[in-house]
Every structure is written in C-alpha cells, then in structure tokens.
Amino acid sequence: MSSQPIFLAIIGLGGVGKAFLTQYEHLRQRLSSQTPSTDLALILARRSKTQVLSERYGGLDASKILQQLDESKKPFLPFDAILEFLENAPGKVVLVDNTSDLELAKQYPTILGKGISIVTPNKKGFSDDIKLWDNIFSAASRGNSHVFHESTVGAGLPVISTLTELIETGDEVTKIEGVFSGTMSFLFNSFQPVGGEGGKFSAEVKKAKDLGYTEPDPRDDLNGLDVARKLTILARIAGLKVESPTSFPVQSLIPKALESCKSGDEFMEKLPEHDDEMEKLKSEASKAGKVLRFVGSIDVGSKSVKVGLEQFDTSHPIAALKGSDNIISFYTKRYGANPLIVQGAGAGGEVTAMGVTGDLIKVIRLLK
Structure with a gap:
C-alpha cells in the first residue's frame, strides 16, 4: 500500500x-x-x-x-x-x-x-x-x-551531521580545525607538497584553474570568503553568535596591488609578478620543517574564528592531505587529545x- x-x-x-x-x-x-x-x-x-x-x-x-x-x-x-x-x-x-x-x-x-x-x-x-x-x-x-x-x-562529507550529533549527545566541542576548500587544498598540496618543492604560486593557481578546481575567476577562491562562510555555519551550530563571514579575521591571498584588477584574466596575467611574496612564506615554513596550508579554525572557548595560512608539521594529518580532499577535525571533551576526523572529497557535483x-x-x- x-x-x-x-x-x-x-x-x-x-x-x-x-x-x-x-x-x-x-x-x-x-x-x-x-x-x-x-x-x-x-x-x-x-x-x-x-x-x-x-x-x-x-x-x-x-x-x-x-x-x-x-x-x-x-x-x-x-x-x-x-x-x-x-x-x-x-x-x-x-x-x-x-x-x-x-x-x-x-x-x-x-x-x-x-x-x-x-x-x-x-x-x-x-x-x-x-x-x-x-x-x-x-x-x-x-x-x-x-x-x-x-x-x-x-x-557530501558528514560534517554538519557529525557536529550536530556531538552537541546533541552532550559532548563539549572545544575546537574545530581543518581544510574546508577543495580548491585551496589542491592548490597548497601542489604549491608545497610534503617532501617536494612544488611550483610557483601563480603557476599552481593556473593549473588549478585549468583543471576546473577554481571558480572561473580564481579571486573568488583566493579571497578566503568561501571558507569563511563554511566556518560561520559551523560556528553557529556550535553555539557562537557569529554575525557574518566578514566579522572575524579572514586572510585573502589576493596581493593588495591586484585587488583593483578589473577581471579574472587581468588578475591571472599579473599574478606571476607577486610570486616572491608566497615564495618567502613557503621558504620560512620549509626552514622550520613545516608546510603551508590554508585552514579555518574555531576556538569555542575563546569564541574566536579565523581563516588563513598556517604552518603544519609534515606528520600532521592536514599536511598529509592529497588532491582536493577536505579534512575537518573536531576536538571535544569526549574524544580527548585525539580529534574525531572527517576526511574525503569536499567538492564536486556528484x-x-x-x-x-x-x-x-x-x-x-x-x-x-
């Protein structure tokens, strides 16, 4: 029936x-x-x-x-x-x-x-x-x-449902940290791979664009706002009254000199002129035995949310990501020092x- x-x-x-x-x-x-x-x-x-x-x-x-x-x-x-x-x-x-x-x-x-x-x-x-x-x-x-x-x-990753279930079953979420953008994951896994040199930043952005990992205008990824929107959603579920994606620190990877570019094509044409800025950051991370990754984090206790570049030890799960995968770590009272990790493809139509x-x-x- x-x-x-x-x-x-x-x-x-x-x-x-x-x-x-x-x-x-x-x-x-x-x-x-x-x-x-x-x-x-x-x-x-x-x-x-x-x-x-x-x-x-x-x-x-x-x-x-x-x-x-x-x-x-x-x-x-x-x-x-x-x-x-x-x-x-x-x-x-x-x-x-x-x-x-x-x-x-x-x-x-x-x-x-x-x-x-x-x-x-x-x-x-x-x-x-x-x-x-x-x-x-x-x-x-x-x-x-x-x-x-x-x-x-x-x-398709069970990020929101996992966070919701942690909260509704009485766990205390203390921190959420991860790589929330398939585009930025692919870009930095190529720019500074573990155990390898990687290419120039502008070349890696072009590669990501040509492969369809970025928006038609890569500035829509590099400005960090896509990640900031996702952090805003998770922070609100965790109980923080975040006003908007622009109400906390968000690092843009668009060089200040290129913020006035009138088109994505103009931006891509001029980006190689600013490779030295990113090369310097990569070199500093390498000298410390670390790699650069573009991450978002929520500290529930201090009510702080931020998005931007951070250095990670090469043994860290965030450093070991492959391709365009996302990884989100939930640090909670119940899970102690070892976070609950959700990892996998974080972009794509299917x-x-x-x-x-x-x-x-x-x-x-x-x-x-």
Whole structure:
C-alpha cells in the first residue's frame, strides 16, 4: 500500500542539479519498491530562465527534464506564483535549492512558514546575516517544516551531521580545525607538497584553474570568503553568535596591488609578478620543517574564528592531505587529545548532490 505522495520541486540544474536528478530517480525507484512504498512526485524543475511544472501534480519524468527545459516556451513565472503552486499541492512538498542564490535563500523563512521543507547546498543563506539564520529555523518550527543543509560544508562529507550529533549527545566541542576548500587544498598540496618543492604560486593557481578546481575567476577562491562562510555555519551550530563571514579575521591571498584588477584574466596575467611574496612564506615554513596550508579554525572557548595560512608539521594529518580532499577535525571533551576526523572529497557535483540526496532522505523519513 502506498502512502500519500511527497512532492518535489528542484531549482537549479547546473552541475549539482544534474547529478541530483540522477540520484533522485534512483531514490524514487527504490522507495516505490519498498513495503510500505513511498511515492515521490517531481512537480517542478526550474533554472535561471526556464521551468517545467506538472500543473495537475501528476509528476514529471526526470529523464526528460533537461530536454523539456531546453524546449520550453511557456512564460517564466515569478517566484510568488511558483510558491503558490507549491503551497496548493495536495500533500507535503520539499524544495531542493541547488543554486548559490542569496536572494532565493532570503525567501527560505517564507517558504518554510508555508509548510514547505527545504534541502540545499546553498551556503549563502546560512552564512549571511545572523538574523536570516535565526529566521530560517524559527520559520521551520512555526511551519512544521524541515530544513537540512549538509552540503553547505564539505559537500557530501558528514560534517554538519557529525557536529550536530556531538552537541546533541552532550559532548563539549572545544575546537574545530581543518581544510574546508577543495580548491585551496589542491592548490597548497601542489604549491608545497610534503617532501617536494612544488611550483610557483601563480603557476599552481593556473593549473588549478585549468583543471576546473577554481571558480572561473580564481579571486573568488583566493579571497578566503568561501571558507569563511563554511566556518560561520559551523560556528553557529556550535553555539557562537557569529554575525557574518566578514566579522572575524579572514586572510585573502589576493596581493593588495591586484585587488583593483578589473577581471579574472587581468588578475591571472599579473599574478606571476607577486610570486616572491608566497615564495618567502613557503621558504620560512620549509626552514622550520613545516608546510603551508590554508585552514579555518574555531576556538569555542575563546569564541574566536579565523581563516588563513598556517604552518603544519609534515606528520600532521592536514599536511598529509592529497588532491582536493577536505579534512575537518573536531576536538571535544569526549574524544580527548585525539580529534574525531572527517576526511574525503569536499567538492564536486556528484558528492555534493549525494549530500543533498541524503538530506532529502532525512526529510522524507520525517514527513512519512
């Protein structure tokens, strides 16, 4: 016997969204074959300029969504109309926001207040002004809805769920430290590998960009704000009232002389002129028998949060990272001197979508 369908709406069908579509279809088939079964019905797929919706809530074929979006000639409805459409669905609705759109995230309190649950890798809303953070979770409580955002930190790695469980089971988290950016992990593992020289900083940035590890404009990675957003989220979960990602020290690796560059291309062209600055830092670390890594840390006791370069012994787990892996260490009273470590791929469409799909499964269990 099947329960009432759970309706799904997807906004954002880029790299993560496309990977999520495939994982959603696998999940839908698996849940429909279980006893008792659960029916998932995809009723909306929306990207920047086109959308497809199931006007009678009968469900869309996930395998045809991308083609239908390409061919759609229907008017692009304003978001208020979309919200009304979802609110009128004959059952529970989950919105999957696979964008990085702050303006959409600002709508979360309204969406949740209407009883629509949300799962998302969009870190903008959870790291923006703390008032938005408070409003999101207050609205979920009032609307009898749920919000999960595991993929906002560490893609598919169980970072947020691990921290939440530590706290909810009564452990005392004293410090959180790690490499939170796949881009910066790859960059510094190449710039100063353990036991090797590495290349010039500008050359390693270019390599990371050419391989697709950086944003199209590498300054969006090098300014440290992506890591700062993730630290803001974790610090808030740990109980610190961090106002915003710019309310604590964040080291930018953009040379001051290049802050006025008008484009990413201009920045990349001029970056080799400033290699000496990073070479000096690398040399200082090498002389001390250490390596440079770009890390974030939260000291819960002193309520301090910071992001930037630090030196690590070559035997340290952070120094031994490979490729673009993330590593997050939780120092707690329960675990003593040996932290609980979460490590693995912290970027990429498939693993990020896995985190989103995992959150969807949590919501489905709560809604059934």
